[in-house]
Amino acid sequence: MSENELNTEQLILKAARKVFTHKGFDGTRMQDIADEAGINKALLHYYFRSKDKLFEAIFTDVIRTFFPQLVQVLTADADLFEKIRLFADKYISILAANPDIAGFVFHEISVNPHRLVGNIRGIGVNTDIIKKHLDHEIAAGRIKPIKMEHFIANLVSMCVFPFIAKPVLMGIMQMDNPAFEQFIEERKQLVPEIIINSIRL
């Protein structure tokens, strides 16, 4: 197994990820992935026994790559407002570089919620720390009272939703691709401003 540039397994994973995240599990054909990777269909089954196994590898990887980064920002020991700015900037940057993953993850989980168990649950998203930080700031009279659930929902919504609704937004707002990128770039500042403004006294 000489390390040329990208060994076959990595090549398959890259292709599978592209096709799965774009078309979803049900919309993906093994042949699509083989074509994308420029290899034979049987080779997919040689490296990953089944479509399910291959999907599992992709899905787990996507979840494990992105979730921890974000949770880490929110649970780090830093100023709340600064955390919010960091989180929005990081989340939006990640999604800008991987526009399909948001829609992919939420769709797959909706269609097959039991996939939550082995993946997200395993990561152990620690909302307690965020809740404590929020409640602490509230008790200290530095921010307005707000439930952690809404705080997270608001922040994540405004970061993620534009990517899920990308084609619709572009259509309705008559944006082309550069315009959308510009729009997204602006939100890195705008979103934290709104969230901070919503809890600032």
Place this chain on the structure above:
Amino acid sequence: MSENELNTEQLILKAARKVFTHKGFDGTRMQDIADEAGINKALLHYYFRSKDKLFEAIFTDVIRTFFPQLVQVLTADADLFEKIRLFADKYISILAANPDIAGFVFHEISVNPHRLVGNIRGIGVNTDIIKKHLDHEIAAGRIKPIKMEHFIANLVSMCVFPFIAKPVLMGIMQMDNPAFEQFIEERKQLVPEIIINSIRL
């Protein structure tokens, strides 16, 4: 064709809508719809020639039922802040009663953007009126400057996203179904407050 309670065509449409919105086009089998409707598979093809035709009927109906209602609120002649409250309340209420449609619509459009053409384009979402209203209020010095694109994105994001992320939110926040409903109910007030707060001088 005696009007018993629900004629076969309506029965099929109802079943197809349920299955399509929950599993997506690619995840739906004609047999699933037949089972859901309690009829023979061939009967589906008797009423709607193909899976595509049946899907088209559902998709168009979903789009036509919900979009206009919302655009109407935003383009109506009313106080801006009141419009925002009305919009959030109406949008969230609709989604609470039809939890699957948001994820359904955005996923199908992402996977097959060309479906935009015949449907959303046909409705003609009029962003000009909203833009004019916003710009007018800004010029009059009654609200902070904000781009229409962000205003809409923010408002819609916070209304819609929780439904798309429902299983993930419920998992992470350890909510059961009543808790989620309560959470959603609270957002009918919270979302407009945040949006209004973000543009209030």
Place this chain on the structure above:
DNA sequence: AAAAGATTTAACCATTTGGTTAAACTAACG
């Protein structure tokens, strides 16, 4: 370079799936 092991392919297989057909059933109508 020959044997052994890993990798890749073409051809094939079984099942699923969208769709068709011809027959059976039902309701209206002369």
Place this chain on the structure above:
DNA sequence: CGTTAGTTTAACCAAATGGTTAAATCTTTT
């Protein structure tokens, strides 16, 4: 009552799809 038109079904079909197999090729080891 029987004919006709609309409705529903069971049985069937062809294409697509996930998966297998056995042979071919390439790598490594001796």
